[in-house]
Amino acid sequence: MTTKNTLSSAPMAPLLDRLFSEASTATGFDFSQIPESDTTRMMHSKTEYLDLYGLLKDMWLPVSRDTGKLLYMLTRSSKATSVVEFGTSFGLSTLHLAAALRDNGGGRLITSEFEPAKVAKAREHLQEGGVADLVEVRAGDALQTLAVNLPETIDLLVLDGAKALYDDILQLLESRFRPGTLIVADDASYNQVYLDHVRSPANGYLSVAFGDDVEVSVRLG
């Protein structure tokens, strides 16, 4: 039997090794230059996220290697063909999702990023990974770019952009969820409103935290 595993084969596997290594040595804004209270405030603010991510524009901020594998596994096991992502950066999570779509037999991934240099790099990496045909990288603020031209149904949503907007992005997309839609939110602990929403069965979700950085939720009905 031939097993399709785009993630573990060339060109994807060596590309991911190289990119995770580059990400770990990338330098960017030194947060010790500003008081910790400013960083905390910006992480929780619904208006200062442009300033925060402007400071972080050279940082890759990728999901962990394990979270990347989890994204691949969830996309495969749910046989997702319609995936949306908030927060592309240099495209590391996107590459995992697209690899899974390829192995699912195809599909469509819409991902969103407002830093133009990151959009260009992510597109380059998707090309290099041989999955660019499956991915639409939408340039601009996700509050606008994910408000239009979306598929009827979303099988899987990844939240990894400005933490303070997780509840807004969820609200924007919620009507397109079906029973079984998965939502994976990285570092969701910065947004208690989001966590309260997905952890309340009355809102139609079952949700659980994995490790200290990932919240996985499923739409029940």
Ligand SMILES: C[S@@+](CC[C@H](N)C(=O)[O-])C[C@H]1O[C@@H](n2cnc3c(N)ncnc32)[C@H](O)[C@@H]1O
């Ligand atoms: C944590 S990084 C994403 C990392 C990426 N998922 C990966 O694994 O490589 C968050 C990214 O979201 C982008 N971002 C934050 N808020 C955004 C918004 N409102 N619209 C579009 N992009 C946003 C930032 O510029 C940043 O590159």
